[in-house]
């Protein structure tokens with residue numbers, strides 16, 4: 001599990017080490033880790049440190065010191081390195097070490113046009129961003145702002161620029177706690193972060209700007225702090241999912257009831273059912289209009305369909321709402337499922353049926369627009385763009401207010417438990433932003449909920465508190481959906497009705513990972 005602690009907690013963990021005179025040792029450990037990751041990235045790009053051109057961007061704080069010490073190590077391995085100093089008072093010892101190893105430096109003075117320096121950096125093999133780290137206050141200003149603006153213009157977008165940008169601790173320009181960006185940001189291909197990840201690397205615009213996140217252990221003791229955000233990795237999801245055993249039969253593997261689709265949106269039902277079956281469980285019971293049931297059957301004859309009630313369709317979990325609009329029967333089923341006390345995934349058309357208070361086994365899956373409506377109806381007047389800017393804050397607010405688990409969809413999927421525990425998953429591909437995608441997510445979540453509903457060991461297997469198991473299951477569902485989307489996108493634009501093929505492949509990978517872990 002990738003675990004992020006707040007910048008304040010990381011600083012508090014650093015403090016006793018700094019007080020006991022180990023400040024420089026911390027900087028050296030951080031620099032060494034950064035250097036190692038840069039070497040690996042150079043290797044992946046078919047280069048070596050010897051002969052590589054490196055530009056170190058150094059601000060006035062310890063973040064600049066980390067970057068300069070990493071530059072020193074690259075110089076000693078034969079790289080050519082220039083430091084662009086964004087302040088006239090950078091960390092003296094690290095600059096001295098950088099110069100002694102043969103590095104040159106230039107100070108960007110206030111008011112000087114950074115255009116030429118930015119162009120030079122844009123042509124380097126590697127740019128190390130040591131402008132600001134956890135000490136950043138607000139959006140970039142002064143020479144830092146001018147340089148990042150000029151660099152982004154000169155080098156172009158991350159996807160097409162030639163220089164590899166490695167952020168030291170965090171990409172300069174993001175808020176360390178929220179990931180919010182106010183002004184320019186230096187988007188990284190990879191971020192090397194120290195002690196632990198920081199929330200801003202996993203949330204909102206910050207997640208987009210961080211690239212691949214690498215955590216370097218610098219010997220901080222964070223055991224007394226509570227993680228601010230968690231991300232499930234492949235191994236965590238593998239530990240959570242439940243494979244059938246020789247003792248299982250279809251009912252013990254989990255039965256999922258799905259009340260989705262309507263005569264207006266019949267396809268949503270077929271998509272949710274197909275995705276649930278591909279995730280693996282004992283049975284899907286579909287409830288809805290006969291015309292929709294016959295579409296579901298055309299695609300998945302294994303689904304058991306009826307036009308009956310929730311009470312008559314015995315299940316371990318429910319999915320309600322995808323494509324279910326203007327349909328009183330589906331609305332009634334949504335209410336019954338939510339009131340049943342069973343785990344229930346509540347999407348789209350069923351969100352208005354959620355009562356004031358529910359339990360964490362009720363998993364709401366709004367996108368930002370739906371969460372805006374949901375919160376506004378409960379007296380929190382907030383629009384879609386405000387939620388997109390602070391997804392974690394509003395997902396937590398909704399979870400705390402209702403007692404439900406809230407999965408907020410988007411580039412990063414944020415899952416908030418009513419306990420305050422937060423997950424963020426960035427497994428998805430933007431190609432997943434296509435109609436019907438959310439219906440397949442509901443199906444995956446429902447299948448996981450049904451198959452894990454009676455599994456008392458699930459929380460322990462991935463190291464979360466029992467009360468947070470539904471949030472962990474939701475995060476795992478987002479991870480499976482995202483990975484399936486990435487896989488599908490390799491064949492071109494995603495056809496959502498094809499996603500079950502990729503879901504099955506992702507599940508096969510997860511079971512293989514688990515088999516290998518068990519064999520170790």
Ligand SMILES: NC(=O)C1=CN([C@@H]2O[C@H](COP(=O)(O)OP(=O)(O)OC[C@H]3O[C@@H](n4cnc5c(N)ncnc54)[C@H](OP(=O)(O)O)[C@@H]3O)[C@@H](O)[C@H]2O)[C@@H](O)CC1
Pocket residue numbers: 014018023026027030031059060061062063064066087131132133134135136137138139140141142144145168169170194218
């Ligand atoms: N502590 C340790 O021992 C360890 C720390 N470590 C490393 O240190 C980093 C934290 O270092 P830090 O505290 O020195 O702050 P940091 O982010 O480098 O710079 C702050 C300076 O930047 C400036 N500035 C601020 N806001 C700005 C803005 N918006 N726009 C422009 N400039 C802005 C402001 O300077 P001023 O403008 O006042 O000259 C301020 O003083 C941490 O991320 C990690 O990399 C690791 O090596 C582990 C050991």
Ligand SMILES: Nc1ncnc2c1ncn2[C@@H]1O[C@H](COP(=O)(O)OP(=O)(O)O)[C@@H](O)[C@H]1O
Pocket residue numbers: 367408409410411412413428429430431432433434435436437438439440441481
């Ligand atoms: N830019 C993006 N990058 C990655 N995933 C995205 C992006 N935009 C949306 N998604 C994902 O696609 C799905 C869209 O769901 P939703 O908005 O409910 O679509 P629909 O209602 O059409 O099914 C969600 O899982 C969401 O997280």
Ligand SMILES: [K+]
Pocket residue numbers: 063129130131132133167168169170171172
């Ligand atoms: K930085």
